[in-house]
Amino acid sequence: MRFVNCTPHAINILREDGSIMTVESSGVVVRVETTQEIVGNIDGVPVVRTVFNNVTLPEPQDGVVYIVSTVVLQALQQMGICRDDLVAPDTGPQSAVRDGTGQIVAIRRFQVL
Numbered sequence: 001m002r003f004v005n006c007t008p009h010a011i012n013i014l015r016e017d018g019s020i021m022t023v024e025s026s027g028v029v030v031r032v033e034t035t036q037e038i039v040g041n042i043d044g045v046p047v048v049r050t051v052f053n054n055v056t057l058p059e060p061q062d063g064v065v066y067i068v069s070t071v072v073l074q075a076l077q078q079m080g081i082c083r084d085d086l087v088a089p090d091t092g093p094q095s096a097v098r099d100g101t102g103q104i105v106a107i108r109r110f111q112v113l
Contacts, residue, residue, distance in 0.1 A: 001063055001064075001065055002063055002064050002065070003023045003064075003065050003066075003067055004026045004028070004058070004064055004065070004066050004067065005023040005024060005025050005026050005067045006025075006026060006028055006029060006030040006058065006066050006067060006068050006072075007025060007029065007030075007067060007068065007069055007089075008025055008029050009025060010022055010023065010024050010025060011023045011067055011089055011107065012097075012105060012106035012107070013106060013107055013108075014097055014106040014107070014108050020106060023067060028058060030055065030056065030057055030058075030066070030068045030069075030072050031055075031056075031072075032052050032053075032054070032055050032071055032072055032075040033052070033053040033054040033055075034050050034051060034052055034053060034075075035050075035051050035053060036048040036049065036050055036051070037049050037051055052074070052075035052078050052079060055072060055075050055076060055079070055081070057083070057086075060083065060085050061085075064085060065085055065086075065087055066085055066086050066087075067087055067088065067089065067110070068086055068087070068088055069088055070088040070089075070091075070111070072086075072088070073086060073088050073111075073112065073113045074113065076113075077113045086112070087110035087111065087112055088110065088111050088112075089107045089110060089111070090107055090108070090109045090110055090111040091104055091107065092111075094108070095107050095108040095109045095111075096108075
């Protein structure tokens, strides 16, 4: 299996054996187009809903898993698009490896929605 990183940042993965695998950005960054709809007002403060409009994905390839952001996965889910070749870095507390300043330096696992 080969990973293609469709985020703008290198992803460091701490494997179960303690080794670190780095997946550099592929240069093909998958982004989500959004708009905001005003859905209400609370005490003079507008409340909006973010609507996902468009996601351009690379074509599926045998043996390739694409790393995208969680927002991309959420947008695809909202749009009813399901692909089993997409994962996002799991940055939750049980996966993220942080340095002394709290910055994420690696992840232990991926997530799907």
